[in-house]
Amino acid sequence: MEVDDHVVIVGASHAAVQLMISIRQQGWLGAITVISDELHMPYQRPPLSKAYLDGSVEEGRLALRAPEMYEKLDVVFKLGHTVVAIDAGTNQVTLDTGEQIGFTKLALCTGARVRQLDLPGAELGGVHYLRTMDDVKAIRHSAKKASRAVIIGGGYIGLETAASLTKLGIKVTVLETESRLLKRVASEQVSEFYKRLHEDEGVEIRLGSKVVALQGDGHVKSVICDDETHSDADMVIIGVGVIPNTELASEAGLVVENGIVVDEFAQTSHPNIVAAGDCTFHPNSLLKKSLRLESVPNASEQAKAAAASLCGIKKAYSELPWFWSDQFDVKLQIAGISQGYTGAVVRGDADESRSFTVFYIKDQHIIAADCINRPKDFMVAKKLILQQSTIDIAVLVDESIDIKTLIN
């Protein structure tokens, strides 16, 4: 590593920040330039749909790190700029201004963007997506004058938003096209629980509801579904998933599938280019498959591997994926990926209470757990998943036995 080396990082969120810290810690002497299309210094994304939206946390507390840290790291931020092209042959990126910046190494931390719905009326005032701090500022502004909100999409972002807006005193309706909430990511027990939770808190949940149009006069007034029902709304939030930002990579000739393809060292198909975070399609040796993840722990831990690669060190990234969600007084912690489970068992009362865990079983092993207000179960589940031993289901579901005893 030389002082005239230059790493350019595209993106300025969780992966980018961890990457710049880690390369300095591993002895990177050269310049670091960060290019982001947002105007804000790096901020935490998870609170956006939760504590920042409901007003319990303000903007000043969202900073991912103190400004002084970036000074210590000697990082140059170019905010409000988009990288429009990467020339992987001459090692240059081109910005929207036409400016060209040369690099020795390039790190793609481009993240993901919201999937947009092509609906009549989507351009009306009061219609929002939720991904960035500015998105949430706009939602908070709309919320001040709103009494009824419709949320399109019953995934985690939609449900967290429903909870936050309910806390603000707004009557919320969630419209979900599928037959249950969280269908893509959770079991029936968990879907049922979240339906009960939201209904108990006053949220209207409408399943099998496909939105066909938004109506209003400059500002949204109602949401129309394919069964011709109308839902009154002063504001609409669309939360129907994200798309990884891979176009720059594919135009530069990098291999892209469902995300920028990287190996366990976060190395792309180009030797001078690494990638980390939501934008990557990466192998996981614990899960024995490649996948794309949308989570902060993935972004941060993969960025450490990417930073090591930039510094010529091999540090494989292979962590058990985990996630969390806050809605009302319920904290969900998810360990592992439940996809492919053959059986699900419940510890605790899933029908009446707000505290239980669903363990997902395959071949007599625990492969994942959804822990509802069960922090200890979550901690134990992570160990049990990694331990990969045959599990005694009778003990697992017996609350009179300390779950810790299952750990070898």
Place this chain on the structure above:
Amino acid sequence: MPAITYIEFDGTGYHVDVAVGNSVMEGALNNMIDGIVAECGGCCVCCTCHCMIDPEWAEIAGEPGQEEAEMLEMVEGRQQTSRLSCQVQITEAMEGMVVRLPESQY
């Protein structure tokens, strides 16, 4: 700003100023102190910001809340004064506080 001393497992010490209202975790992250991982960024969900408060400061740092205590029950190398550093908010009274970091957060 109160000066806080972080001592890594290998004995490396850091004496840093941390703003009142920040957490012990934020003080570590902002000063690139490696012994705190903080995967979740301070939401009390990941249990990778474990620290041991020096016993003479334990009372000032306070007791863990219920969910914090449940997660602490499962950490490696837990001690009587273990806390999740994201849950310890810096106050003026913590001037000079010493916290020790574990060998691993996993």
